[in-house]
Amino acid sequence: MKRIVxxxxxxxx
Amino acid sequence: xxxxxxxxxxxIVLDTYSGGVHAVDDLSYDIIGxxxxxxxxxxxxxxxxxxxxxxxxSDLEETFGEIDNLIENGLLFTEDNFKGQNLDLKKRDSxxxxxxxxxxxxxxxxxxxxxxxxxxxxxxxxxxxxxVGKQALDxxxxxxGTRKNLEVDFFGGEPLVNFDVVKQLVAYARSIEKENNKHFxxxxxxxxxxxxxxxxxxxxxxxxxxxxxxxxxxxxxDAKRKRLDGTGSYDIIVPKFQNFVKKRGxxxxxxxxTFTRNNLDFTNDIFHMLDLGFKELSMExxxxxxxxxYSLREEDLDTIYEQYEILAKEIIKRRRQGNPFTFYHYMIxxxxxxxxxxxxxxCGSGTEYLAVTPNGDFYPCHQFVGDKKFLMGNVRDGITNxxxxxxxxxxxxxxRKECENCWAKLYCSGGCAANSYHTTGSINGVYEYxxxxxxxxxxxxxxxxxxxxxxxxxxxxx
Numbered sequence: 001m002k003r004i005v006x007x008x009x010x011x012x013x
Numbered sequence: 014x015x016x017x018x019x020x021x022x023x024x025i026v027l028d029t030y031s032g033g034v035h036a037v038d039d040l041s042y043d044i045i046g047x048x049x050x051x052x053x054x055x056x057x058x059x060x061x062x063x064x065x066x067x068x069x070x071s072d073l074e075e076t077f078g079e080i081d082n083l084i085e086n087g088l089l090f091t092e093d094n095f096k097g098q099n100l101d102l103k104k105r106d107s108x109x110x111x112x113x114x115x116x117x118x119x120x121x122x123x124x125x126x127x128x129x130x131x132x133x134x135x136x137x138x139x140x141x142x143x144x145v146g147k148q149a150l151d152x153x154x155x156x157x158g159t160r161k162n163l164e165v166d167f168f169g170g171e172p173l174v175n176f177d178v179v180k181q182l183v184a185y186a187r188s189i190e191k192e193n194n195k196h197f198x199x200x201x202x203x204x205x206x207x208x209x210x211x212x213x214x215x216x217x218x219x220x221x222x223x224x225x226x227x228x229x230x231x232x233x234x235d236a237k238r239k240r241l242d243g244t245g246s247y248d249i250i251v252p253k254f255q256n257f258v259k260k261r262g263x264x265x266x267x268x269x270x271t272f273t274r275n276n277l278d279f280t281n282d283i284f285h286m287l288d289l290g291f292k293e294l295s296m297e298x299x300x301x302x303x304x305x306x307y308s309l310r311e312e313d314l315d316t317i318y319e320q321y322e323i324l325a326k327e328i329i330k331r332r333r334q335g336n337p338f339t340f341y342h343y344m345i346x347x348x349x350x351x352x353x354x355x356x357x358x359x360c361g362s363g364t365e366y367l368a369v370t371p372n373g374d375f376y377p378c379h380q381f382v383g384d385k386k387f388l389m390g391n392v393r394d395g396i397t398n399x400x401x402x403x404x405x406x407x408x409x410x411x412x413r414k415e416c417e418n419c420w421a422k423l424y425c426s427g428g429c430a431a432n433s434y435h436t437t438g439s440i441n442g443v444y445e446y447x448x449x450x451x452x453x454x455x456x457x458x459x460x461x462x463x464x465x466x467x468x469x470x471x472x473x474x475x
């Protein structure tokens with residue numbers, strides 16, 4: 001089980 | 014910049030400049046918080062070994078590894094690379110893509126908190142003619158550049174008081190779409206009094222979205238939303254709204270309520286709307302002068318925060334039960350949401366979006382209508398006050414010093430210029446009370462999305 005679950009503005013530039 | 018908070022059993026970390034959203038375990042949450050304070054890793058390790066009994070070095074290495082991975086991928090502790098972007102905003106083309114047509118400055122209700130003062134905007138009763146509306150639509154097409162999608166809101170007052178002109182304007186807009194390579198999206202906001210089958214059929218055919226005004230429970234609604242004779246409107250409008258929603262099918266609508274100090278338990282009004290069969294809901298905090306008896310106050314904040322949390326948990330609960338509903342401010346789209354340009358510039362009032370009065374005057378948005386300082390031009394002469402337009406062009410999240418260190422600035426885009434003006438006297442001011450509510454709503458909205466994501470993960474693991 002990962003400790004962090006991650007659900008990009010820089011790319012949207 | 015990051016923001017950390019705990020809500021409904023989740024540890025949540027937001028990364029402001031990448032838009033990253035992370036659900037983390039307790040150890041990661043603590044470590045990220047200490048890293049944010051600039052504490053070095055050896056010191057962090059010592060603190061964690063003291064705090065967590067049985068913690069092993071391998072646990073710490075694993076956690077730091079996951080955190081480093083996020084940093085390397087630009088999803089944690091990112092820097093502000095957008096600040097300079099707004100320097101070019103004044104040079105942007107002046108393209109209009111949306112109009113709010115005030116087809117009626119009159120109303121068949123007399124709601125106590127109405128910012129438009131019984132729909133008259135502090136002037137006389139007025140109705141927009143087809144000719145003025147047509148000129149407005151022609152202006153929109155002519156000034157929309159290469160934009161294909163154009164929006165027109167029918168607003169008031171009560172727009173259905175002038176229903177014939179609404180129909181004529183929609184027909185006219187449809188007739189000029191093809192030759193101009195445009196697509197009109199219409200919306201209409203109504204108090205429901207004049208909804209009948211003919212109106213409903215027309216709205217369902219032509220309106221992309223319809224906003225229906227109802228405050229919730231009968232006693233709450235009728236205390237503020239009154240007919241001209243002083244009696245309440247609930248018994249008249251609720252059956253009409255139910256008929257409308259039944260016929261609406263899958264097309265968009267939403268119920269829009271206003272809560273005040275007199276119904277701080279506003280989730281009960283939302284639940285009442287659910288009991289009535291409505292599923293797409295919003296409930297907005299009243300914005301009023303501080304000395305009105307129903308205005309929201311500092312001491313009400315904790316109660317309102319609690320209500321927003323109750324609502325978020327109810328959304329999760331009903332979704333899990335297979336009986337979902339939506340709350341306007343929690344319908345956040347994390348993967349398909351707006352780009353950074355949109356997030357910096359916000360609603361576009363006074364630049365991309367204008368309000369048009371019944372006699373054809375332009376204002377930056379519906380909430381400035383009637384204040385002559387904000388008159389921008391008219392449908393015949395176009396934008397004549399270019400100085401004011403340029404002020405609005407530069408009104409964005411980076412024009413407000415107070416927003417500089419705010420984690421939520423790319424979610425709110427600097428807030429509402431009208432609320433800022435009405436509470437601070439400047440469109441570049443900050444309506445602090447509104448900020449506090451907005452931040453709480455965003456925290457809840459993201460928590461709802463995390464609950465969805467974790468449910469999906471659990472399903473996959475099964």
